[in-house]
Amino acid sequence: MPNPPLTERQQRTLTFLRDYLQAQGLPPTLREIADALGFPSHSSAQACVESLVRKGMLERSPQHRGLRLSGDHGRVTRAAALAALPLIGRVAAGSPILAEENIEAQLEVEPALFHPRADYLLRVVGLSMRDAGILDGDLLAVHRTHTATDGQIVVARLDDEVTVKRLKHERDRLLLLPENPDFDPIEVDPRRHEFAIEGRYVGIIRRA
Template sequence: MATKLTARQQQILDLIRSEIQRTGFPPTRAEIAQALGFRSPNAAEDHLRALARKGAITLTAGASRGIRLVEPAAASSTPGLAAAAAEALSLVLPIVGRVAAGSPILAAEHIEREIGVEPTLFNPTPDYLLRVRGLSMRDAGILEGDLLAVRKTPEARPGQIVVARIGDEVTVKRLQRQGKLVQLLPENPDFAPITVRPGDDFAIEGIAVGLIRSTPLQ
């Protein structure tokens, strides 16, 4: 970390480190604001963004505890700090449950909780975990209750598994394009493909980059 921190930034960095050592997770913006006497979490957010610009931390969009320390060199030379750094390098992702009609996927009311995962588990790095509903992607190994790791992006290649919004509905399907027509293909013969025509209310919300099985194998 080459850029010098202000006294307040160092105070926030120390708070993040101590919370990771104490609980295993970084603090939320609200917890930082409360601990340091800020009037609102927005003030904490401003300081966190400054720390991110200086390379002291990285931030994960949409996750209230999406803060990771970037201090591998310092941790390796300081007794007791290596374990804290290892905890900090876990990726904290929000779990998105049922999505209300017409509202953003990462709206606060959709987030069930947040969990830490090993950062090297997925490539590219996901932005959230979507709880799978139904069995339309069964033959791709995506089952009811699984957590689909999703990278936010409005673009996808044909053949990729995507999270798509059609009108007020959000669905997981395999993307296919035929000229100007877009098809969303299930991986289960019991379900019919969805054809998206020009003018339809359609958007790609993200691409699947991995899966966490949350139910036991049968």
């Protein structure tokens, strides 16, 4: 009997659950699902999980965080589980970077080609990172993390803008450095700016 069709949101949730189970050995909480996939609320994550249970992709179990992959869905092939990454275009002000409204497409790219593995692709706009080989229109492979070390290229949120820059700590201040002399460094002042690291650059895809 063929598998019931999944919506894009359900497929992303199933893939996240599978990857989380493989990495952690237990299912994620609804909060972790909502945060990772940009759902607007826990109830949205709950509704998506319930849909996957009804479609037979997930099963309830009596254990803590009682979810598990059902039957053959827990043994899907590597290609089915790992062969797509969400492509993020323009990020809406104030929205989580992986919110559905920011996702342009799901591209057939193997996340494990990158180290650490990529969680999403970000479309590059502009030439501020030109001298690092990152050009306008490139697809930046990003490992989702909220921490980075000095000198790494990061995807950073500064107030309502998302930017790609090199991170630099300098005494008592934090700088976001371009790789193009035509652009000025950005100094992050925590008294005036809301700042967060959204991910770390792990590779690039350039379409012909």
